[in-house]
Amino acid sequence: MQLTPLIAVHMSAAIGALAIGPIALWARKGRTQRPMLHRAFGYAWVTFMLATALTAIFIRDFGLPNIAGYTPIHLLVPFTLINLALAFRYLLRKNIAGHRKTMQSLYLGACVTAGAFTLLPSRYLGQLIWGQWLGWI
Numbered sequence: 662m663q664l665t666p667l668i669a670v671h672m673s674a675a676i677g678a679l680a681i682g683p684i685a686l687w688a689r690k691g692r693t694q695r696p697m698l699h700r701a702f703g704y705a706w707v708t709f710m711l712a713t714a715l716t717a718i719f720i721r722d723f724g725l726p727n728i729a730g731y732t733p734i735h736l737l738v739p740f741t742l743i744n745l746a747l748a749f750r751y752l753l754r755k756n757i758a759g760h761r762k763t764m765q766s767l768y769l770g771a772c773v774t775a776g777a778f779t780l781l782p783s784r785y786l787g788q789l790i791w792g793q794w795l796g797w798i
Contacts, residue, residue: 664789671716672786678709679776682768689761703764707745710771714741725783734778741771 685706688699717738721730744767751759780787791797 667716667719668785671713671720674709674712674716675772675776675779678706678713679772681709682706682772686765686768706768710741710745710767714738714771722785734775737771737775741767744771 681702685699685702688695688702714737717735721727722732723730725732744763748760748763748767751757751763778784780790782788782791
């Protein structure tokens with residue numbers, strides 16, 4: 662596998678989501694709430710997550726255990742899309758606690774956990790970072 666434009670878009674969107682997710686989550690916590698900041702970073706985060714999930718559909722890896730090129734990490738695509746829809750449904754029903762819990766679990770599951778699995782040395786991005794860029798492997 663090599664760094665194609667599709668993988669570059671996927672990687673850029675994922676890194677963007679990972680970077681701005683905490684800002685969106687932080688802006689609504691504590692005594693001082695910043696609703697405009699939360700909303701702006703929240704919409705940007707959702708856009709990044711949609712781009713990440715939709716581009717992941719077209720990225721296949723036949724080197725790992727797979728079904729038609731789809732590896733177990735691809736299960737995060739429906740998880741992400743369903744939870745994004747669920748989070749906005751909670752907002753429409755004014756269930757802020759449900760929205761908060763869904764978005765927090767989505768950030769931890771689809772950004773942090775997926776990022777950790779993506780950086781494993783056996784994966785393409787892990788080989789790129791740990792092997793080629795840093796020279797540790």
